[in-house]
Structure formats: C-alpha cells, structure tokens
Amino acid sequence: MNSAPPTPGVAVASAFQRDGFAALPPWFSEEECAALTLELSQLLGVQQLASRNKLGGLRNLLRICPAVGRLANSPKTRDLLEHVSGQTVFPVRALFFDKTPAANWRVPWHQDLTIAVAQKVECPGFAGWSLKAGIPHVQPPAAILEGMLALRLHLDDCTAENGALRVIPRSHLGGKLLPGAIPRVVATNPEVVCAIPRGGAMVMRPLLLHASSPATHPAHRRVLHIEYATAELPGGLKWFDA
Numbered sequence: 001m002n003s004a005p006p007t008p009g010v011a012v013a014s015a016f017q018r019d020g021f022a023a024l025p026p027w028f029s030e031e032e033c034a035a036l037t038l039e040l041s042q043l044l045g046v047q048q049l050a051s052r053n054k055l056g057g058l059r060n061l062l063r064i065c066p067a068v069g070r071l072a073n074s075p076k077t078r079d080l081l082e083h084v085s086g087q088t089v090f091p092v093r094a095l096f097f098d099k100t101p102a103a104n105w106r107v108p109w110h111q112d113l114t115i116a117v118a119q120k121v122e123c124p125g126f127a128g129w130s131l132k133a134g135i136p137h138v139q140p141p142a143a144i145l146e147g148m149l150a151l152r153l154h155l156d157d158c159t160a161e162n163g164a165l166r167v168i169p170r171s172h173l174g175g176k177l178l179p180g181a182i183p184r185v186v187a188t189n190p191e192v193v194c195a196i197p198r199g200g201a202m203v204m205r206p207l208l209l210h211a212s213s214p215a216t217h218p219a220h221r222r223v224l225h226i227e228y229a230t231a232e233l234p235g236g237l238k239w240f241d242a
C-alpha cells in the first residue's frame, strides 16, 4: 500500500464529528484494490472450504492477514483517521464482508456494541460475554465505544442495489440505545444510504445506528471493516488484536 491517501478536507472531518459517519476521498489505487481483493478472497475461499460453508466474511484479520495488519497500522492510514477524528487511534479488530448471490444477508438496525478481548476478565461495566470464532467478546461501557471508529474500505462499487450500508445520521449521540428505542429512532429520523465506489472508504462511529439490505442485484460487495480504539482497556482487560 504505497500511495498516500489524499488528506480529507475540513468538511469531511466536520461531517464525521457531527453525523457520526463520513465518506472519505477515493482511497486506493486500482492495483492496491486488486491486490487486497485477491488476498482476502483467497483467504475467504480457504476458510469456506475448511468450514464447508458459504461464509459471508472473515474475522480476526489483523492477526491472520499480514496485508491487513500493515494497512491498518500504517502511519498513512492512522494519520488519515487522526485527521478526520481528531483522536490518536490504534486498530483493534478487522473483519471482511462479502455479500454475493450465495451469501446475501439482511442486517437489521443496530449499534456495534461488542469488542474482542484477549481473555475474559470480569470488570465493572463490562457485560454480555460471548465467544465468536473462539474469541471472547464483551459489551464495554458506552464511553469506550464512543471513542472508537471504524474504517470501511470498499473493494467493489457499493450501491443501494447491492446492499450498501444504511445509517441514521447523529444516532450515535444518544449513547447505547435500549433495543426497544431503536424502532422509534429509525421511524423518526431520515436514513442515508452509503453508496461508496470501489477504492473508496467511509468512517463511522460504532454507536451509529446502521443496517443493510440484501442485494437486489447480487454481485460481490466486498468491504474491509477495521475498528480503531483510542485507549487501552481497564481492569486487566486487553484488546484481542492490538
């Protein structure tokens, strides 16, 4: 990943800080997109064969895919995110999603409430422990989620027709929403469809309400989703992938 991403203008940083999400200027060259697409698609193919399942994505990529680790940790990426958010960030989790005709899903409106940690350690304010792909996950206090952001790099053109992310601007400002409150927020606020071209990217806060529809014209919709934090965890907890 050699070419420097363009520095987003003040408008992008203000939109992100106000609305909880923003599209970034075109991010990847065609060569960079092609190399990452190949690497992630091969890895997905291997895991699909191993699980005998049409998996729609991959987890733990900071650990299992060196190219993702390099990209997520590169000063260029971190500088860009620090410019947009005004925060010092470090990557803590990376996922890959690929909606295809064989793996075409609907994601209901939700906030991203869980983080992956190295080991289960009971700590006040941390609840809802679960295991995903063998890794302990937990819901941290809202303050930790409020400091986080996700970078979503698009490896295909993504439109309303192939399952783009839909978001409710500023919905992150209400903190963690009770499940019963989500339908009211969705019904009373306009949504935005995040159509992003291949090589483009967006940033979003995990507490931003988001959803995605199944593709009506299913084609690949490959997204590398990298989450960043701003602080170490308290009470002996450690980020799984940091």
Ligand SMILES: O=C(O)CCC(=O)C(=O)O
Binding pocket: 097, 107, 112, 163, 165, 210, 211, 212, 223, 225
């Ligand atoms: O990419 C998608 O379709 C959904 C992603 C999502 O809901 C998430 O990252 O929580």
